Amino acid sequence: MNERLSLALAVEAVSLPEGRILLLRPPSDLHLEGLPGDPVAVQGFKPDHDALAARGLSVSPDLNGSHDAAVVFVARAKALTYDLIALACAQLPEGATIVVDGQKVDGVDSVLRHCRKFFDVGEVYSKAHGKTFSFPSSTAPHGWAAMPATKDGFVTRPGVFSADGIDAGSALLAEHLTGVSGRVCDLGAGWGYLSRAVLAQPDVTSCSLIEAEHDALDCARANIDDARATFHWEDATRWTGGAFDVVVSNPPFHTARKADPSLGRAFITAAARILTPQGRLLMVANRHLPYEETLNATFAEVRVLTDQGGFKVIEAKKPKRQRGRK
Missing domain, CATH: 3.40.50.150 (Vaccinia Virus protein VP39)
Incomplete structure (x- = not known):
């Protein structure tokens, strides 16, 4: 406490x-x-x-x-x-x-x-x-109040993930979203970079943005003007929506300043829960993060699509039925 x-x-x-x-x-x-x-x-x-x-x-x-x-x-x-x-x-x-x-x-x-x-x-x-x-209290110094910012063509705010522009991991994952179709969920959507890439695919019927940080979701609303998008202020690890054909995610891996791979593992488990039986997860992670055991426990097929620049893009298909899951 x-x-x-x-x-x-x-x-x-x-x-x-x-x-x-x-x-x-x-x-x-x-x-x-x-x-x-x-x-x-x-x-x-x-x-x-x-x-x-x-x-x-x-x-x-x-x-x-x-x-x-x-x-x-x-x-x-x-x-x-x-x-x-x-x-x-x-x-x-x-x-x-x-x-x-x-x-x-x-x-x-x-x-x-x-x-x-x-x-x-x-x-x-x-x-x-x-x-x-x-x-x-008195007048705050000039420059302390955050002003609206646009980075790489996207609205961002202080305190949100990658507030200074598109992060390298998300950019790498975006290269592998061509051909995504059906109902898509962006798990941990941030300010909407990956969702905009998803919605650029003509066969996507809907994209649900799930984001725990309220400011980031407000930025996503400003960055995405598409009737197929819906915005949900939710804890991605507990969200119960579904069922999706595809989940895309660049999951967080920090608690405070310490690396915490359990966050990424929770995102993987959540993705498996909200996907259809034939659905697939497309995610990016830092190369050193140990997600393979969780991926193999929750999906029938797992493969690394690319490994470069310190990041790996992973595709996982066919979520396994977990005990107690309907």
């Missing part, structure tokens, strides 16, 4: 007023005890959103209403963190409290140094490989 904020409040290193407290992208394991007032969260990552909601916290992917103070949780993407601080500054009255909490591995030390240049930062509380600090 992430207790650093609660501990910082308990020792009065930082303080929050009674009232409506805005939590910007809180982690799913945030320790909620000790938070004063009426905390409300903005969390656009579906698994964390659902976990927080299940714990009874008021949570939404979008910002709503007015607030008396805010807590910004440092994100892996530095540009996103500064955008969140700018959002808090714009949302709160002048002088209202903004608390920042984050891990060292996510760059909280750098964020602290930058905040000290522009804000009146108070006591810094260090605990559990991270820091918590606060300052009165």
Whole structure:
């Protein structure tokens, strides 16, 4: 359980007023005890959103209403963190409290140094490989609020996967989508690059974009104008839609900053679950990731279509019936 904020409040290193407290992208394991007032969260990552909601916290992917103070949780993407601080500054009255909490591995030390240049930062509380600090709200520095960006002809936002443009793995997979047809699912669709490539195929009847990051899905809606596309803010590993003729995927493989192949394995299992008996999965993965055992356990036919530039494109056909699967 992430207790650093609660501990910082308990020792009065930082303080929050009674009232409506805005939590910007809180982690799913945030320790909620000790938070004063009426905390409300903005969390656009579906698994964390659902976990927080299940714990009874008021949570939404979008910002709503007015607030008396805010807590910004440092994100892996530095540009996103500064955008969140700018959002808090714009949302709160002048002088209202903004608390920042984050891990060292996510760059909280750098964020602290930058905040000290522009804000009146108070006591810094260090605990559990991270820091918590606060300052009165004022006008955010120029450039901290994220502006709409277009990369390689696609709308992107800070914090989404490959925000700086098309990633090499997806580009390689796109080369193998020629001839895709029928009902297609883009599992972990991001801002829509692979789905646009899918929809360029004339025999595709529909394409369902499944994406856990709300901001990325908003970008996908801006990038794709095709009646065959549908957009679903869902955790791809738990989604129960189907049945599809083809699943395409560039699955994530990180939890925080650590490589976590179990995410990719969960995507493979999900693909097998939502495909028709004769369906196929087309996926790309970093060469070193050990997915073969899971692929062979869930599909009758598996082959590597190409292996280049550190990536492998894999085709898996005929999902095996798993025990308990209908």
